[in-house]
Amino acid sequence: MTTPTVTPQFVKPKALNCPNCGAPVELRGFAHTLNVVCPNCHSILDASTPEFTILQTFQRKERIEPQIPLGTRGKFNGQPYQVIGFQVREVDSEGSSYSWDEYLLFNPYYGFRYLTEYEGHWNFVRVLSALPVELNTMGKPAVEFQGRRYRHFDSLSARTNYILGEFPWQVRVGDVVQDRDFVSPPYMLSAEATPGEITWSLGEYTSGKQIWAAFQLPGSPPAYYGVFPNQPSPYEGKPAAFWSAWLWLNVALLAIALFFTMSSADREVFQNTYLFTQGAKTEAAFVTPDFELTGRPSNVEISIRTDLNNNWAYFNFALINEDTGQDFDFGREVSYYRDSDGAEGKPNDSVIVPRVPSGRYYLRVEPEMEPRILQSMSYSLTIRRDVPSNAFFWIAGVLLLIPPVFITFRASAFESARWRESDYAPAVKSGSGGGGDDD
């Protein structure tokens, strides 16, 4: 990268002793460093003055050890960066407070970058020199940057709680900045406002694994909790893909259903008309003449048409194989009532017996009507072999709905979890279990 002209002269890092406690203080940011924290007594020193003036001393009993120690180098976008500063920032929101860690990274040619970490979620952040465009579409603030639209997530004020290392700007414990975050996973745009300036930065969601690999840290990164504002959804694009697959499967299903309808024999094998009289001396039960059922095992449909009117009848059926004696028993009630208010039931009915093997069959029929009343009905029986049936396809259609509905539900649950922490969390929501609090 560099071709030294004469003898290479190196810019050397400065080192001095803390005027408060005497401990050696190393500077990794060369002359960029404006403020540095004494690693021993935690005084904040002015590194731009030769005497390292003390700017702030703070006593804090517990020491916070950054997960990535100061001085560690890691590679990002092919360039090495060194951790030179660390701060813990805190946000108070509705009575509870939470804090996150911020690492300052430095490369003497490429400049400064940041890493933020909250509950195992990491972001690699850089300050932007181009300005995002603020939009306000129907009251919902958003920004656009390089062709991407970012939705406003939250506005908060962040307070610096703890600092280590060095910074190229003035830093004190207790500093407060106003921060607005906009998300478009895996990216986040943040506008940090101090009284004098607004600084936009762009963060990219980075897994703990990538961070550990970049810095070659020992062990494995701590697991993350919850959903981070710009964490990419594991379901990203999946609902659309599943619904499109569902659509195509339905087209295929329809084609198969159509094929079966067209290829079913749907043949009438028996038809006759009878008269039944309740209370007649004759035996009600009778058998039909034989009929032939041919082809692969398939269904048989028995249709009943009656002239019932404000009456009911019950039919006991047995479809009996003449050769093997195998029988299929079933019954059907037909009722039809009609008055000035409307009609109930139907004078006709049909029943499908599935998977009847081929062979010679007859039907045993035993009609019944309201006893104690002398009455009669006329009815016809039609038996058809291999009629088209769409029931299977309806069931398949419903079953096919399960994966896309499930994935859509999961995707939306992930998004709900993301936005629950935002300024746009649903205000009042009964528990997700559906407690049923109707008021």
Added chain:
Amino acid sequence: MSAPAANCPSCGAPVTFRWSSAVQTTCEFCHSILVRTDVDLQRVGEVSDLPPDASPIQIGTEGIYQNKAFVVIGRIIYHYEQGYWNEWHLVFNDSSNGWLSDAQLEYDLSTQTKAPPQLPPSGQIKRGDPLQVNGKTYFVTSLTRARYKGVQGELPFQYFDKTILLFADLRNSSGDFATIDYSEDTPLLYEGRAVEFDDLHFKNLRLFEGWS
């Protein structure tokens, strides 16, 4: 690029110019500020010690920007509330000049352009204001009050010591950058772009201990 040679009127050391249009330079040896006249060099002052500086750029650093080679021939160091920043004076291989600003290793490259007469005067410009300049829309991102902290090498104008200088930085969403310099009666305009380190294909940079 011409390199007319002369001698420092103060210490006699040879003084070379890399840019024929340079108005002023500094003597590398005695740090005199030398102004070029028709006949000779005149010493107008002396540069005080430059503040410690960690810019990777130095006089003599070369680079290529948008297929045009340049060399760094001078610099102005400004001091403001947040520290220092460098304006590196560049001369391109077509003899035009430009400025590479390096503020905490964030780089902007600009050249002086014709300032339209309707530029807002210093008292009427506010941070956040949108501004139309030479067909581009910008927003005022910062107003910086600064003072000269030092000069080095060849500059296109004569060093002058104004106590406080006001700069308005303008930016937009496509990475355009402009500065309005209110140090003269009529504001000066510089237009360019925010640039990445890798955009400039540098050679002959400074070296940092532990980073080579």
